[in-house]
Amino acid sequence: MDAMDVLEEDLIAEAVSAIETEVETYVGTHKLTSLIIPFLVTLILIIIGGYLMKKHSLITSNKRSFVICGLQGSGKTNLFHLLTNGKLPILTVSTLEPKSGDLLLNEEFTNHKTFQDIEIIDFPANSKLKNLYLLPYFHDKINEIQGIIYMIDSSNFDTKSCHQVAEDLFEIMNITEGKPNGIDFMIFANKNDLFTSKKTNKIKEMLESEIGKIHQLKLRSLNNVEDTDDDKDNLDIATKDGKFQFQLLDGNVDFAEGNIFKDKYSKIMDWLYEKIVN
Ligand SMILES: Nc1nc2c(ncn2[C@@H]2O[C@H](COP(=O)(O)OP(=O)(O)OP(=O)(O)O)[C@@H](O)[C@H]2O)c(=O)[nH]1
Ligand SMILES: [Mg+2]
Structure with missing residues (x-):
């Protein structure tokens, strides 16, 4: 392994570690958001589903x-x-x-x-x-x-x-x-x-x-x-x-x-x- 290869490996390792730190910080700050979003989506789907079911039952039977x-x-x-x-x-x-x-x-x-x-x-x-x-x-x-x-x-x-x-x-x-x-x-x-x-x-x-x-x-x-x-x-x-x-x-x-x-x-x-x- 020559000096260039060593340098290249060091650079890659540095970049990976930098990305890891970035991801950790992102997940840390967005932990709450990442939980809220799926929850909101589920809630919206439930509301829309409920509305459609009610509308459908009004059209068809009641x-x-x-x-x-x-x-x-x-x-x-x-x-x-x-x-x-x-x-x-x-x-x-x-x-x-x-x-x-x-x-x-x-x-x-x-x-x-x-x-x-x-x-x-x-x-x-x-x-x-x-x-x-x-x-x-x-x-x-x-x-x-x-x-x-x-x-x-x-x-x-x-x-x-x-x-x-x-x-x-x-x-x-x-x-x-x-x-x-x-x-x-x-x-x-x-x-x-x-x-x-x-x-x-x-x-x-x-x-x-x-x-x-x-x-x-x-x-x-x-x-x-x-x-x-x-x-x-x-x-x-x-x-x-x-x-x-x-x-x-x-x-x-x-x-x-x-x-x-x-x-x-x-x-x-x-x-x-x-x-x-x-
Ligand atoms: N004496 C008497 N008159 C009634 C009675 N029910 C309705 N009338 C009279 O009958 C007339 C006609 O009543 P409406 O309820 O307008 O009759 P309708 O069947 O809706 O008439 P259209 O809309 O023209 O088809 C009105 O002058 C009412 O006051 C009743 O039980 N006894
Ligand atoms: Mg009438």
């Missing part, structure tokens, strides 16, 4: 809605106000677009997990607005719908309005019955404070007969033209011996009467709580 629908002037918006803020509105004008709100809960249910995220939606009844809002909603959000409150003005239920309600129900139930197990209905005969009001039994009987007729007409016209998806008749299962019966549908159909003006709508509340729990 939301449950109850739809209020029915003919114009049946009392839907008044009911909506009672269910979402506990008070009747001073004045209502005909609804022009859907309005949604959280179900106002009885004190005993306020902190109950099962009763959270329940949405009530009041839809306009006018036929053009129904095509614009209600029917697309049924098609898009069918799995979020927990039940339908169908309002009827029982004080104005003659042959003509019975036919209109029957056509409306026929159209809606055709959609809801397309879903496995259907969707449950509460058909509420409102305005029974007025002396012209009809009893639930009578309304139900008239509706079954009228829906039966509409169903038969539809069947005949279907036999004459080619069946398309839009013309599909899902109410066939509810017809026995030529008679339509609500109780044969996949979804449960409950009838009740009362009037929301005099606080007589407890049947709707009982029904809502029952549907939420089940």
Whole structure:
């Protein structure tokens, strides 16, 4: 080994020792930082993961809605106000677009997990607005719908309005019955404070007969033209011996009467709580 080699080795040894000292000092001063950084990264990952999981569960499952629908002037918006803020509105004008709100809960249910995220939606009844809002909603959000409150003005239920309600129900139930197990209905005969009001039994009987007729007409016209998806008749299962019966549908159909003006709508509340729990 000549003098040059010795010098070279000395220089290398010096450089290594200098690097070692530098690294030791760095690790010494950055010990805290080197521990904090992985900890912070883990924490951030946990927070982001938690947020994404929550967001995902909101998108996929939690939301449950109850739809209020029915003919114009049946009392839907008044009911909506009672269910979402506990008070009747001073004045209502005909609804022009859907309005949604959280179900106002009885004190005993306020902190109950099962009763959270329940949405009530009041839809306009006018036929053009129904095509614009209600029917697309049924098609898009069918799995979020927990039940339908169908309002009827029982004080104005003659042959003509019975036919209109029957056509409306026929159209809606055709959609809801397309879903496995259907969707449950509460058909509420409102305005029974007025002396012209009809009893639930009578309304139900008239509706079954009228829906039966509409169903038969539809069947005949279907036999004459080619069946398309839009013309599909899902109410066939509810017809026995030529008679339509609500109780044969996949979804449960409950009838009740009362009037929301005099606080007589407890049947709707009982029904809502029952549907939420089940
Ligand atoms: N007597 C009586 N009148 C009622 C009752 N419920 C609602 N009304 C009246 O019926 C009318 C229509 O009520 P709304 O709640 O606006 O009816 P709606 O179904 O929302 O009407 P649209 O939005 O036009 O489809 C209003 O004048 C209410 O005051 C009731 O239980 N008894
Ligand atoms: Mg309204």
